[in-house]
Amino acid sequence: MEGSGLADVVRMSRALADEMVEHCLQERPNEACGILAASNGDITKVFRMTNATRSPVRYALDPQEQFAAYKKLEESGWDLGGVFHSHTRTEAYPSPTDVRLASEDVPYVIVSLASDPPSIRAFRILKESLIDADGRIEEATVVVEEGEGDGPPDG
Amino acid sequence: MSVEVRIPTVFRRFTNQEAVASLEPGTIADLVAQLERRYPGIGDQLLAEDRQLHRFINVYLNDEDIRYLNKLETQVSEGDTVSLLPSVAGG
Ligand SMILES: [Zn+2]
Numbered sequence: 001m002e003g004s005g006l007a008d009v010v011r012m013s014r015a016l017a018d019e020m021v022e023h024c025l026q027e028r029p030n031e032a033c034g035i036l037a038a039s040n041g042d043i044t045k046v047f048r049m050t051n052a053t054r055s056p057v058r059y060a061l062d063p064q065e066q067f068a069a070y071k072k073l074e075e076s077g078w079d080l081g082g083v084f085h086s087h088t089r090t091e092a093y094p095s096p097t098d099v100r101l102a103s104e105d106v107p108y109v110i111v112s113l114a115s116d117p118p119s120i121r122a123f124r125i126l127k128e129s130l131i132d133a134d135g136r137i138e139e140a141t142v143v144v145e146e147g148e149g150d151g152p153p154d155g
Numbered sequence: 156m157s158v159e160v161r162i163p164t165v166f167r168r169f170t171n172q173e174a175v176a177s178l179e180p181g182t183i184a185d186l187v188a189q190l191e192r193r194y195p196g197i198g199d200q201l202l203a204e205d206r207q208l209h210r211f212i213n214v215y216l217n218d219e220d221i222r223y224l225n226k227l228e229t230q231v232s233e234g235d236t237v238s239l240l241p242s243v244a245g246g
Contacts (some may be wrong), residue, residue: 031246033243035243053244057246058244058245059216059241059244059245059246060243060244061242063213063220063240063242064220065239066213066240067215067220078210080164083243086198095245096246097245097246098245099246100243101211101244101246102164103241103243104164104165104241104243106164108245130198130200130212130213131209131239131242
């Protein structure tokens with residue numbers, strides 16, 4: 001039953017995609033991470049967060065920042081639209097560690113800095129239970145809208 | 156008045172998709188026991204075999220991580236909000 005009925009498309013503006021990639025580039029050589037807010041299926045905001053492990057091969061959202069960001073989602077009436085992190089030297093595909101530690105029923109967006117330009121892919125990692133070490137990987141579609149014009153509102 | 160426990164999406168399969176549970180005041184351990192009685196199966200998602208919180212669960216009393224309070228013995232009073240959050244990590 002898990003995963004059914006949830007959108008498997010991550011749709012975001014070019015500006016937001018660039019913001020996410022920029023955060024990943026800035027954090028190199030360590031992995032970068034954060035969350036994506038969504039409203040009606042569209043990503044509305046990138047929350048850049050601290051990688052609490054400060055590692056080139058691991059990431060963990062800083063729990064206090066995560067709590068604050070989730071609170072902000074709720075106050076704004078947004079959904080959690082995805083979790084993102086970077087792979088600095090490997091492809092944009094979930095590592096065994098990503099699968100083992102996966103905990104959210106939302107797309108995991110991976111930004112690979114191994115290619116230029118960086119590639120962005122997204123996956124859901126489906127588990128029967130949060131405590132399972134194994135999960136099924138399903139790719140989600142990432143749509144970056146190139147549209148010009150007004151762009152996202154300030155703030 | 157009661158205690159409000161906020162349930163993350165990953166656990167809502169145990170709660171018939173309810174996002175909030177209203178429980179009686181007590182310690183965090185008491186609240187986990189109340190959750191398990193109401194939503195069988197959820198307790199194993201929260202507590203490891205040593206009856207401590209799984210390390211991939213963060214629990215907040217209002218705005219504070221209970222790991223920096225009294226952990227499972229942290230007292231929760233009427234009107235408080237407890238939030239359960241999965242820790243988000245990978246490699
Ligand atoms: Zn990864």
